[in-house]
Amino acid sequence: MTTENKTIVQRALAGLIETGDVDALAQLLKDDFVHHRPGSITSTKREWLAAVRAALVPLADMRVETHQVLADGDHVVVYSRRWLPDTGSEIAVVDIWRIDDGLIAEGWEIIEPVAQVAANLAWWEPAQC
Template sequence: MTTKSTSTDNRSIVAAAFGGLVDTGDVASVEQVLSDGFVHHRPDSTSSTKAEWLVSIRASLENIAGMQVEIKHMLADGDHVMLHSRRRLPSGPEITVVDIMRFEDGLIAEAWETIEPAAEAAGHLEWWAAGHR
């Protein structure tokens, strides 16, 4: 399999799995594409195993019902897929999310996730100010 076809395949896997999760709450659509050794990483340096991450996803399903997801970008390069989206709950704030997934043997082996409330984005730019160097 060439890098191009692998990237396309990996992108299709991510689109189908996460589409199933968002559209119908089908956690199995994601579970089946995660490797047994899957690790999910958060910006606060915490990580969770496949089992731990799936428990948190199942627990959040009720809270994310009706969530609107707008895919801004989905990029694939070899064994990595990056998904950039904007998400909004019916009665909640809008968030911007970047997910990066690394594939191994046709399954997602690792994922990194960064979430930023859209309303806080301007305030986070202060990190770049001269006093924060």
């Protein structure tokens, strides 16, 4: 099951990254799919897919390097780095996906700008002026 779940997530992400085919991605999501972001932000399947579609044009040149794909039971974790070649902007991303009956049922996404990594190592310290 773990290998099958990794394959589902890898197929979904590869299709989106390589072709920008949001409709193919949509077919791999359950109808009641929920996407979570920090700060209690959640999106329905329809809302999340609309956001993905809206990001396709400004992120058309985005490069994605996947470093880890780990699976345990019905959860798959993907660690990647993403950047825009012309701007130098780079982010580190951790996605956690929950699989149910062969479809992606839930997703969590945490994004950290690489330029802020050093500052975030001591997030509890007061900001220096």
